[in-house]
Structures are given as C-alpha cells and as structure tokens.
Amino acid sequence: MMTWSEILSLIWIYVAIGDAYQPEFAEPIVNLSVAVGRDATFRCLVHHLGGYRVGWVKADTKAIQAIHEHVITHNPRVGVSHTDHSTWNLHIKGVQEEDRGHYMCQINTDPMKSQMGYLDVWVPPDIINEESSGDIMAPEGGTVIMVCKARGYPRSHITWKREDGTDIIIKDANSMVPKSKVGVFSGETMKLYKVSRSEMGTYLCIASNGVPPSVSKRITLNVHFHPVIHVPNQLVGAPIETDVTLECYVEAYPKSINYWVRDLGEMVISSERYEVESISRSIFDFKMRLTIRRITKHDLGSYKCIAKNSLGEVESSIRLYEIPGSSRKKDQTAKYEDNLTSEDTDGPGEEDLLTPEEDYTEPYEGSKNKIKTTHEVSKTINQIPHSGHPGVSPTRRTGQSQLTTLKTVKPAAPNVGSRVMTGIIQVMAFLLYISTCL
Structure with a gap:
C-alpha cells in the first residue's frame, strides 16, 4: 500500500509532465496586406495541441469566425483548413474593405492563449467625379481653379499633367510673368x-x-477670346494665267466662321477656278487659304479674309497685282509664214470664218497693192447672186452669204522671195475676180 509521500510524488510528476506538454504557439501570425478583391490566408502554428481546440475571432467586432474545423460566421467568403493537427488556416476569399482589422487565433486552455495578425485591405484609387472639376470655360486673362479628389486606401496622391505633354504655367495672382513651368x-x-x-x-x-491601377480624369480648359488675324503677305504679285495662293492666319475661340470677299463685298466660294480652304492647326489656330487658278485681269484687286465668332469680328486685306513673267498662254504675236493664204481641206470651221471685225493686213510695209478689209470683201460677196458660186454658201436669208474656205491672211515676212511674190499675185487675182462679179 502506497504511502502519502509516494502519492504526492506521483501527483507532482503528473503535473510536471502535463505542464511540459501544454499547447503553445510555434511562431507569430504574419500581418497581411491584400488588394481588395484578392484572397487572404492567416496561418496559426500550434505545438502540443493535444485535446485542445483552435478558434478564430475578428478582434474588433468579437465575431467568432471558426472553432477548430467548423465555420461559425455566416460570411460565405470565410473558411478554415488544417494540416497535421498543428497548422491551422483561416481563409478569406475576395477581400472587402470591411474585412480590414485584427484576427485572433485562440487555444481554449485555462487561461486562454491567443495571438493576433492584422489584415490591411488596399483599395486602388477612384476619382470622385461629384467633387472634381468638369470642363471649364474662361475668358482670356481670367483665373481658373481645377479640383480633383479621389478615394482609395492608402490615401491617393493627385498629380496634374497636360495631355499634349507641354508644361503647366504657374503664375502669381498679381503678375503676368510665369513664376515657373512644370511638367x-x-x-x-x-x-x-x-x-x-x-x-x-x-x-x-x-x-x-501604390495599388494598381492608377486612374485619371480629363478636364478640358477652353479660353475664349476675340478673333485675331495675321497676314504674312499683304501684297501678292503673279503673272497672268498662273496660279496664286493667298493666306491668312486666324486665332479665335469659340471657333470662328472664316470666309473671303472681294473688294466690292462679293463672297468668294469654291469653284472650278477658286479653292477655299480652312486648315486647323490647333483648337484655336486656323490657316485660311484661297487658291486662284489661271488668274485673269478680272481677278486682280483686293481680297479680304474675315473671321467672326460670338465675341467679335476681324478682317484683313491682301492685294493681288500683275507682275511680268511667263504665263501658260501661247505667244499671241503674229508669226511670219511663207504662204499668205491657205485652203481648209477639212471643210469650214470656227477659225475659218471671216467676220466683219477681222481685217486683212498688208503683206509688208511699203507694198503698193493693199488688200481690202474683210468687211469690204463680205460686202462684195453679199451682192453676188446665189448661183452656187465656189467659196460661197447661201444662208436662209436672201442676199446673205458666208465665205467658208478662206482663212485670215497672215502678214508676210519682210525680205520675201519669189514665193511671197507668188502669194501677192494670187491675192491680186482674187480681188480682180471679185471686181468682175460686180
């Protein structure tokens, strides 16, 4: 039979062995930082768990998430798992902002043992349109205030840039001189x-x-101002029958109505010979261009380029004048030819008809035998009876005929030889023939 001393010794040994195998945490829980929408997993590593149980609690709300292998919370995104009775995991799928906070891993010893980890939920930036500026209109010389606010976690950092990459001009309120230019x-x-x-x-x-993606908002600044016209060349010269281009440069906003007028107020519109263009160089800068093809004497004079918007109207003039130079026309100077007359083998044409306005000219200076004018010849022919005479075609009206086979006699060159004399004799014979008909 055991003595009291032996019994006390056994009790002491039992207590010592029990204390030696009490559950303990093998390592601290790692804090987590997860972007919203991602999954998060806490791991609690326990040694000598024995018959004790592990539980998970959200510390700030005291809401029990799970006990051992059973999920207690009604949140469908929460789950638990474990491996080899020592690694206990708490899973949160599709993390939301309300999941942010401390999570406690507990062992139901007496007293209870616990340790905590923190879940930080990152939220990418999102611009608050209701608290941010929209498109802005301002007069030139005015003050513009642009505001941009965004939500997100951590707090969003706001920067401004110009979309076209040019610098932002920073000025003092009381100075027109730029204080600085920043990208x-x-x-x-x-x-x-x-x-x-x-x-x-x-x-x-x-x-x-720091949480992707970054976001941006476009804010358009429109500066209103009166139209301004710049004309690089107010005096433009060109030879007749060549093409010429007149140009004006317009700056205006709102966008101006641009057009050309002549000096008497006649508007110039695009046609076969006139081409009117308005070329955009920026949101407020335009080039007006008027191209005139094969200019004539009628095209010379003043042209006005006019720009008009809701803030006003402006105009500038360009004068077009003729300058000597080569043109597209063939030289109209009469050329000396060997033959004074020729017959049209293809029948009468527009160039073959003699009109009262066209005159025969002298073969050369000093000639004794001068040729009658076309008017005189036509008058003579009209008096010839309509008898089907060669070279005369009767018209519907009696007493009127047209000479259809003779061309206008061209002047003969001086110092002509026998061939020119032959031509003169032919003309004289023709006149003699006409006189016999009278």
Whole structure:
C-alpha cells in the first residue's frame, strides 16, 4: 500500500509532465496586406495541441469566425483548413474593405492563449467625379481653379499633367510673368492665374496610391477670346494665267466662321477656278487659304479674309497685282509664214470664218497693192447672186452669204522671195475676180 509521500510524488510528476506538454504557439501570425478583391490566408502554428481546440475571432467586432474545423460566421467568403493537427488556416476569399482589422487565433486552455495578425485591405484609387472639376470655360486673362479628389486606401496622391505633354504655367495672382513651368503639378487643387490661349487644352488629373491601377480624369480648359488675324503677305504679285495662293492666319475661340470677299463685298466660294480652304492647326489656330487658278485681269484687286465668332469680328486685306513673267498662254504675236493664204481641206470651221471685225493686213510695209478689209470683201460677196458660186454658201436669208474656205491672211515676212511674190499675185487675182462679179 502506497504511502502519502509516494502519492504526492506521483501527483507532482503528473503535473510536471502535463505542464511540459501544454499547447503553445510555434511562431507569430504574419500581418497581411491584400488588394481588395484578392484572397487572404492567416496561418496559426500550434505545438502540443493535444485535446485542445483552435478558434478564430475578428478582434474588433468579437465575431467568432471558426472553432477548430467548423465555420461559425455566416460570411460565405470565410473558411478554415488544417494540416497535421498543428497548422491551422483561416481563409478569406475576395477581400472587402470591411474585412480590414485584427484576427485572433485562440487555444481554449485555462487561461486562454491567443495571438493576433492584422489584415490591411488596399483599395486602388477612384476619382470622385461629384467633387472634381468638369470642363471649364474662361475668358482670356481670367483665373481658373481645377479640383480633383479621389478615394482609395492608402490615401491617393493627385498629380496634374497636360495631355499634349507641354508644361503647366504657374503664375502669381498679381503678375503676368510665369513664376515657373512644370511638367507635373502635385495637389488636389491647381490654380491658373491670368490664363492665355496657349494654356487652352486638356489637363489630366492622375490619382495613384501604390495599388494598381492608377486612374485619371480629363478636364478640358477652353479660353475664349476675340478673333485675331495675321497676314504674312499683304501684297501678292503673279503673272497672268498662273496660279496664286493667298493666306491668312486666324486665332479665335469659340471657333470662328472664316470666309473671303472681294473688294466690292462679293463672297468668294469654291469653284472650278477658286479653292477655299480652312486648315486647323490647333483648337484655336486656323490657316485660311484661297487658291486662284489661271488668274485673269478680272481677278486682280483686293481680297479680304474675315473671321467672326460670338465675341467679335476681324478682317484683313491682301492685294493681288500683275507682275511680268511667263504665263501658260501661247505667244499671241503674229508669226511670219511663207504662204499668205491657205485652203481648209477639212471643210469650214470656227477659225475659218471671216467676220466683219477681222481685217486683212498688208503683206509688208511699203507694198503698193493693199488688200481690202474683210468687211469690204463680205460686202462684195453679199451682192453676188446665189448661183452656187465656189467659196460661197447661201444662208436662209436672201442676199446673205458666208465665205467658208478662206482663212485670215497672215502678214508676210519682210525680205520675201519669189514665193511671197507668188502669194501677192494670187491675192491680186482674187480681188480682180471679185471686181468682175460686180
């Protein structure tokens, strides 16, 4: 039979052995940082768990998530798993912002043992349109304030850039001189003082917080101003029958109505000989171009380029004048030919008809035998009876005929030889023949 001393010794040994195999955490829980929508997993590593149980609790709300292998919460995104009775996992799928906070791993010893890990939920930036600026209209010389606000976690950082890559002009409120030019401006609010037309365009508000993706908002600044015209050449010269181009440069916003008029107010519109163009160089800068093809004397004079918008109207003039030079026309100077007359073998044509306005000219200076004018010849022919005489075709009206086979006699060259004399004799014979008919 055991003595009291032996019994006490056994109790002490039992207690010592039990204390030696109490559950304990093998390592701390790792804090997690997860972007919203991603999955998160806490791991709790326990040694000597024995018959004890592991539970998970959300510390800030005291809501029990799971006990041992059973999920307690009604959140369908929460689950648990374990391996070899020592590694216990808490899974949260599709993390949301409300999941942010401390999570506690507990062992139901007496007293309870626990350790915690923190879940940080990152949220990518999102611009708050209701609190941010929209497109802005401002008069030239006015002040513009642009605001851009964004939500997100961590807090979003706001920067500004111009969409076309040009610098942002920073001025003092009381000075027209630029204080600085920057490619990027930081801050939720950007103030532009005494804006000019060159600052017109699209600005980008960019929000970023290290959580992809960054987001941006386009804000368009429209600067209104009266039309302005610049004419590089107010006096333009060109030879007749050549092409010429007149140009005016217009700056205006809102966009102006651009057109050309002549000096008497006649509007110039595109046609076969006139081409009117308006070429856009920027949102407020345009080139007016008027091309005139094969200019004539009638085209010479003043042309006005006019630009008009809701803020006003402006015009400038360009004078077109003739300058000597080569043209597209063939030389109209009479050329000396060997033959004074010729017969049309293909029948009468438009060039073959003699009209009262066309005159025969002398063969050369000093000739004694001068040729009658076409008017005189026509008058003589009209008096010839309609008898089917060669060279005369009767018309519907009695007493009227047309000479159809003779061309206008061209002047003979001086110092002519026998061939020219032969031509003169032929003409004289023709006149003699006419006189016999009278």
